Amino acid sequence: MAKFEIIGPTKLSGSIKIAGNKNSVLPIMAASLLTDQICTLENVPDISDVGVMTELLEIAGAKIQKNGSNIKINAKNIKFSSFPTSLTSKLRASILLLAPVLARLGKIEMGFPGGDIIGRRPLDSHIQVLTSMGAKIKEENDLIHATADGFQGVEIFLQEASVTATENALIAASVAKGLTTIKRAAQEPHVIDLCHFLQKMGAQIEGVGTSILRVNGVNNLSGANHRVRPDHVEVGTFAILAALTHGKIEIYPIITQDLDMILLILKKFGAKFKISDDKLTIEDSKLNAVEKVVTDIWPGFPTDLMAPMIVLATQAKGMTILHDWMYESRMFFVDKLLSMGAKVEIADPHRVFVYGATKLRGQVLDTPDIRAGIALVIAALIAKGKSTIERAELIERGYENIVERLSALGAKIKRIQ
Structure with a gap:
């Protein structure tokens, strides 16, 4: 396992280039598996999640x-449809x-998807989408088994505005027979980016x-060249760091x-x-607390x-309430901030009260997930x-070359294997 050693505080300055959106x-x-022609992607972030997806596509052929x-x-000759839990997890x-x-x-046939531990992310919306379009899906022995004799266009009202369920629906609908209408679709920038890629392949999508x-739906999709849009979450992350x-x-x-x-909230602070x-x-900023920051579906705060x-918020004068209603474990990393000297009260699994400004001290910290991990880097x-x-x-699952990029700004950070 790797670890970062960081010495602070350090005044950072310079320029940082944003990577492609993970x-x-x-x-x-x-989606490139939909065509037997070559797809070329530019601005692909150099992160481990891309490496795992690469392995999965290579397993397919x-x-x-x-x-x-x-x-x-090049997915021309894909023929394998079984994906091991060791990768999907x-x-x-x-x-x-x-x-x-x-x-x-x-x-x-695939193992259940894994990833972060920030809370439950059920598959219900994906099952709703694909079964309504003609797939048969069952969960057995910790595996997902599904079959489909083509997809049929339908009208779908998503039970939640899930990003990945919207994306599965878009991918299936692009080659389905007839018209598919997806209501309550997620509107995030990465959903838009997928739409643009599918359109370049020949998909007929309205309402992007x-x-x-x-x-x-169309019978065949072609290859496409596409440049991945910059990651707005990275922009927000580095904007917070800079402030x-x-x-x-x-x-x-x-x-x-x-x-x-994102900028509206930063301006309020x-x-x-x-x-x-x-x-x-x-630029150098004097921060003051805001009454409340609440996550929401797009275009709300991510x-x-x-x-x-x-x-x-730990460095903003006053008390700020921060509320993430989406994931019940998003806030649990704050115990690590407490060990650094932050004043934070956990009201419930979704809300914290942060009292600032407080001076933080260096500490040994364990990374629970990608986003909490980068937050701990900022704190350090x-x-x-x-x-x-x-x-x-x-952290490296979501942020490419993070040590080198922060070092270029003047950070005292090194990676130890």
Whole structure:
């Protein structure tokens, strides 16, 4: 297992380039199985989750070539439809194999998807989508077994605005017979990115970026070239880091409309920033508490930024309530902030009260998941003394070359295997 050693506090400054969106590239990679032609993806983040998805596609029979941040996927000769739990348990996004493998091979057997431990993420919405389109799915001996003789277009009202269920529905609907209408669809930037990729393949999708998607299925999809959009969660993460480290950091490239709620919350806290073209610059800021920060479905405040935002609240004068109603274990990492000297009360599994500003001290910390892990990195960078962050490989699932990128800003951080 890897660990990070960090010495703080350090004033950070400079420029940091944003990687491709992790939550975009994984469904796009899965969707590339829909065609027997080559798909080329650019701006692919160098993270372990992409490596796991690559292994899963190769098990199916796809050939994948990597060249820097570009990959080519050739799924012409896929023929294997069984995916081991040893891999699927490492990746929540492995559930996105259901629709494309059923579309191409008519059957799939896979272990349950894994990933983070922030709370229950049931498969009900995926089962709802695919069974309504004609698939037969059963769960047996900790495996998912599914068959389908093609997909049939239907009208679906999602029981929850699930991102990955929306993505499975889009993938299936692209090659289904007839019209599929997806109501209560997720609207996140990564769902939009998947829509754009599918459209380049020849999918007929209307309503992109809205909660109602209409997809006219086609018989065949072609290969496509696609550049993965920058990760708005990374932008938000580094913006929070910049606001806390009293320097001046330029963050690029950005898509401004992906940041509306994130920047609104930062502005309420007192963060100073400016936007020029595709760059966001954060300057030294005096932070004050806000009444409440609540996660919501898009375009609300993203749950993936709640953990870093809690760290920011520890340095804002006053009391802030932070509420994540989506996942019942998102807040449990705050015990690690308490050990660093933060003043935080856990009201219930979904809410914390943070009292700032407090001085943090270095500590030995264990990483529970990707987002809490990066929050602990931020906390360590503003804490006095040495911090050691265990299980750093979890952080590397979502943030590419994080040690090198932070070091370039002046951080005192090193990775130890």
